[in-house]
Amino acid sequence: MDARENADAAADKKKGTEAVLDLQDVSVLYSGKPAVRNVSCAIWRNRITSIIGPSGCGKSTLLRSLNRMNDFVDGVSIEGKILFAGQNLYGGDVDPVEVRRRIGMVFQKPNPFPKSIYANISWGPSINGYDGSMDELVERSLQQAALWEEVKDRLHDSALNLSGGQQQRLCIARALAMEPQVLLMDEPCSALDPISTAHIEDLLFELQSRYTIVIVTHNMQQAARVSDYTAFMETGSLVEFGETDQIFTRPEKKRTEEYVTGRFG
Amino acid sequence: MSSSSGQSSVSFSIRKGGLRWGETAIKTWLRICTLVSLFTTVAIVVLLLAESLGFFREVSPLEFFFGTRWVPLLNPSSFGVLPLVWGTTLITVGAAVIAIPLGLASAIYLSEYASDRVRAWVKPVLELLAGIPTVVYGYFALTFVTPVLRTLIPDIQVFNALSGAIVVGIMILPTIATLSDNALRAVPVSLRQAAYAVGATSYEVTTRIVVPAGLSGVMASFLLAISRAIGETMAVTLASGQTPNLEFTMLESIQTMTAYIVQISLGDAPSGGVAYQTLFAVATMLFFITLLINIISQWILGRFREVYD
Amino acid sequence: MAFSSEQEQRNLVARHRRSRLFARLCAVVTWSSVFLLAVLLVRVSLDGLSWLDWQFLDSFPSRIPERAGIKAALVGTLWMIVLVALIAIPVGVSAALYLEEFAKRGRLSRLIEVNIANLAGVPSIVYGILGLAIFVRFFALERSLISGALTMSLLILPVIIIASREAIRMVPMSIRYAALSLGATRWQTTWSHVLPSAFPGIMTGVILALSRAIGETAPLILIGAMSFVAFLPQGPMDSFTALPIQIYDWASRPQAEFQELAAAGIIVLLIVLLLMNATAIYIRNKTEKRQK
Numbered sequence: 001m002d003a004r005e006n007a008d009a010a011a012d013k014k015k016g017t018e019a020v021l022d023l024q025d026v027s028v029l030y031s032g033k034p035a036v037r038n039v040s041c042a043i044w045r046n047r048i049t050s051i052i053g054p055s056g057c058g059k060s061t062l063l064r065s066l067n068r069m070n071d072f073v074d075g076v077s078i079e080g081k082i083l084f085a086g087q088n089l090y091g092g093d094v095d096p097v098e099v100r101r102r103i104g105m106v107f108q109k110p111n112p113f114p115k116s117i118y119a120n121i122s123w124g125p126s127i128n129g130y131d132g133s134m135d136e137l138v139e140r141s142l143q144q145a146a147l148w149e150e151v152k153d154r155l156h157d158s159a160l161n162l163s164g165g166q167q168q169r170l171c172i173a174r175a176l177a178m179e180p181q182v183l184l185m186d187e188p189c190s191a192l193d194p195i196s197t198a199h200i201e202d203l204l205f206e207l208q209s210r211y212t213i214v215i216v217t218h219n220m221q222q223a224a225r226v227s228d229y230t231a232f233m234e235t236g237s238l239v240e241f242g243e244t245d246q247i248f249t250r251p252e253k254k255r256t257e258e259y260v261t262g263r264f265g
Numbered sequence: 266m267s268s269s270s271g272q273s274s275v276s277f278s279i280r281k282g283g284l285r286w287g288e289t290a291i292k293t294w295l296r297i298c299t300l301v302s303l304f305t306t307v308a309i310v311v312l313l314l315a316e317s318l319g320f321f322r323e324v325s326p327l328e329f330f331f332g333t334r335w336v337p338l339l340n341p342s343s344f345g346v347l348p349l350v351w352g353t354t355l356i357t358v359g360a361a362v363i364a365i366p367l368g369l370a371s372a373i374y375l376s377e378y379a380s381d382r383v384r385a386w387v388k389p390v391l392e393l394l395a396g397i398p399t400v401v402y403g404y405f406a407l408t409f410v411t412p413v414l415r416t417l418i419p420d421i422q423v424f425n426a427l428s429g430a431i432v433v434g435i436m437i438l439p440t441i442a443t444l445s446d447n448a449l450r451a452v453p454v455s456l457r458q459a460a461y462a463v464g465a466t467s468y469e470v471t472t473r474i475v476v477p478a479g480l481s482g483v484m485a486s487f488l489l490a491i492s493r494a495i496g497e498t499m500a501v502t503l504a505s506g507q508t509p510n511l512e513f514t515m516l517e518s519i520q521t522m523t524a525y526i527v528q529i530s531l532g533d534a535p536s537g538g539v540a541y542q543t544l545f546a547v548a549t550m551l552f553f554i555t556l557l558i559n560i561i562s563q564w565i566l567g568r569f570r571e572v573y574d
Numbered sequence: 575m576a577f578s579s580e581q582e583q584r585n586l587v588a589r590h591r592r593s594r595l596f597a598r599l600c601a602v603v604t605w606s607s608v609f610l611l612a613v614l615l616v617r618v619s620l621d622g623l624s625w626l627d628w629q630f631l632d633s634f635p636s637r638i639p640e641r642a643g644i645k646a647a648l649v650g651t652l653w654m655i656v657l658v659a660l661i662a663i664p665v666g667v668s669a670a671l672y673l674e675e676f677a678k679r680g681r682l683s684r685l686i687e688v689n690i691a692n693l694a695g696v697p698s699i700v701y702g703i704l705g706l707a708i709f710v711r712f713f714a715l716e717r718s719l720i721s722g723a724l725t726m727s728l729l730i731l732p733v734i735i736i737a738s739r740e741a742i743r744m745v746p747m748s749i750r751y752a753a754l755s756l757g758a759t760r761w762q763t764t765w766s767h768v769l770p771s772a773f774p775g776i777m778t779g780v781i782l783a784l785s786r787a788i789g790e791t792a793p794l795i796l797i798g799a800m801s802f803v804a805f806l807p808q809g810p811m812d813s814f815t816a817l818p819i820q821i822y823d824w825a826s827r828p829q830a831e832f833q834e835l836a837a838a839g840i841i842v843l844l845i846v847l848l849l850m851n852a853t854a855i856y857i858r859n860k861t862e863k864r865q866k
Contacts, residue, residue: 124757
């Protein structure tokens with residue numbers, strides 16, 4: 001269903017000039033205490049945006065508020081607006097399930113379902129009424145996640161037999177199978193070894209032109225390598241947001257400079 | 266399943282596409298199932314209180330709670346519940362005297378001394394034994410414990426409190442052993458190591474450190490077992506007889522609250538009369554006594570959790 | 575130093591002796607407890623084994639011990655297993671799912687939790703009185719299988735809910751998040767991922783609860799299961815007897831023959847329970863293997 005939409009987007013000449021998500025003065029509160037404070041920025045179509053900052057700065061909390069995964073945490077409330085294609089994600093008439101169908105997520109630790117590789121990919125589309133060829137979709141998703149060659153002969157093996165890095169790519173493939181408008185990644189490499197991390201980073205380059213990705217990372221080199229835009233957060237506030245080159249070479253704020261040059265954090 | 270017709274097309278919407286009927290129906294079903302447990306409690310309380318009220322219209326509470334003669338079926342009748350309460354007390358105290366030391370010692374052995382292999386073997390066996398139907402224990406009392414007692418104490422009656430207390434004690438022993446073992450195992454190893462490090466022997470570590478630290482869980486297991494003993498029916502009915510008795514003796518036939526309920530329901534009392542209503546009055550006492558003990562035990566456990574989580 | 579005095583040395587010896595004695599005492603107590611329970615089982619088996627034959631399994635109760643059997647009781651118990659399973663499992667697991675996956679943490683869910691914990695401690699005979707008043711009298715289901723099954727279902731519901739909740743809680747949150755992030759609804763997540771992962775644990779708890787229902791006697795006496803039933807129930811509305819009732823009836827008779835019949839009945843009851851436990855273990859192992 002979203003295939004056409006994506007193809008349209010790919011053909012779009014004004015790639016990257018359009019904000020898919022528009023955060024306006026967003027605060028996230030845990031039982032009244034702010035974890036994220038007054039963040040405003042835009043997430044651009046078909047670009048990779050990374051969010052960096054010291055641990056506990058609220059970057060994961062902010063990310064989870066972008067597809068309403070925070071709904072499942074007790075006592076969380078949101079202030080401000082997050083516009084998704086012009087519609088407020090937290091509007092009263094919004095169905096969070098519809099939001100998550102269109103904004104996918106990859107988690108910190110690989111979390112494949114305890115089912116076959118095939119079933120991991122096919123489950124999301126099938127419950128959402130996908131009526132095309134499932135085999136093709138599974139193959140396409142696994143290819144996009146650079147996992148196809150490694151698993152094509154054992155699609156019906158349990159996903160739990162894969163290595164950690166393979167599992168994480170499977171989770172990416174699973175998210176891609178939904179053809180999401182935006183893909184959120186919450187420190188996707190933090191539980192992986194360096195080689196698997198390199199695999200995932202290569203994969204991000206591959207996906208760059210076709211998907212809108214927001215990635216949270218504590219690894220500055222990773223942010224510098226893979227992203228087009230970088231947001232630097234500290235103690236719940238967005239300190240600086242800009243093109244990655246600019247953030248890492250000519251930061252405007254002193255705190256940003258101190259952080260990216262490794263003087264703290 | 267729920268409606269899965271996502272709004273496709275290029276200009277998508279994340280608005281609610283109408284109610285998800287399947288999801289709503291299922292949620293309603295789940296909620297109803299959850300409420301069954303509340304309804305059960307309400308039904309029990311309402312039923313017991315309503316019927317007891319009917320009973321107390323006929324019999325004064327003063328007579329019921331403080332009377333010393335329980336003769337509900339004969340004329341002249343007398344409705345003093347104390348003999349039944351006393352019967353239950355004899356059985357429960359007797360069972361506790363047997364099961365608490367043995368159960369606690371077993372728990373200490375399992376958690377402090379037994380090798381992992383022994384524990385992995387003994388604990389499931391104890392759990393299995395905790396699941397043996399109580400009528401089996403009743404049979405055991407009647408055909409094994411009582412004959413043995415009669416050779417030891419010749420003037421003991423065929424139905425006697427001692428035999429009932431012994432088998433109820435055996436019956437609740439696995440409960441105490443397994444639950445107390447859990448409680449003792451929850452005591453952090455670092456506490457034990459700290460005690461060993463200052464030169465304590467294993468006896469001292471166990472009795473002065475581990476058992477006090479796990480005491481709330483251990484106490485809760487005692488209370489749970491005692492509550493089971495109070496509510497126990499078949500074993501005491503078979504072993505200890507149907508004679509309301511207010512004597513301080515373990516050697517004679519007695520009647521517990523539960524045994525009385527069985528006696529009435531086996532059809533000795535005409536339905537609807539006062540004698541029939543005694544069923545509910547006695548059951549109400551039984552219900553609230555066990556409820557009180559269970560609440561205390563949960564309260565103790567709740568405090569226990571605060572310490573270690 | 576004071577520590578090295580001879581007195582201390584002697585004390586230490588005494589302390590060690592006491593410690594060893596205590597350890598041995600605990601071991602002896604444990605093993606004698608296990609032994610005592612073993613004696614119980616062996617005694618019962620020896621008493622009843624000679625009566626246990628096909629004739630015993632295939633006969634109705636009789637006033638003549640040689641002709642008496644447990645056919646009606648065994649069939650009644652099997653009926654009970656099926657009916658209680660059909661009633662209690664869906665309701666209990668649903669309640670557990672609701673409490674774990676859907677209910678908002680609040681006063682009401684806390685109240686329900688406390689309530690379930692307390693219901694688990696209510697003496698079984700009280701459930702019998704409830705069943706008598708509600709199912710037998712109020713709904714006029716009479717002294718039928720369905721009355722017994724409903725009563726037993728209420729009795730084991732708290733056990734099923736508590737065990738199922740524990741199994742559901744063991745399912746890692748990450749699996750739920752994975753499904754939800756794909757745009758699954760709460761129920762789709764629960765049905766496709768939480769329930770299958772929790773299934774072995776739920777089954778184990780459910781079967782243990784069912785075996786409790788099978789062994790309970792008091793509630794059935796209250797709702798009026800009979801001990802002299804010379805026919806097989808044809809449907810849920812028929813009157814019935816069950817193994818524990820039959821055992822109780824025989825055990826409470828003075829004649830030695832009937833008491834041995836009770837022992838034979840106990841063997842049959844224990845075998846039924848053993849089979850159910852074996853099923854629980856089998857299901858758990860099989861599902862675990864498949865998920866690996």
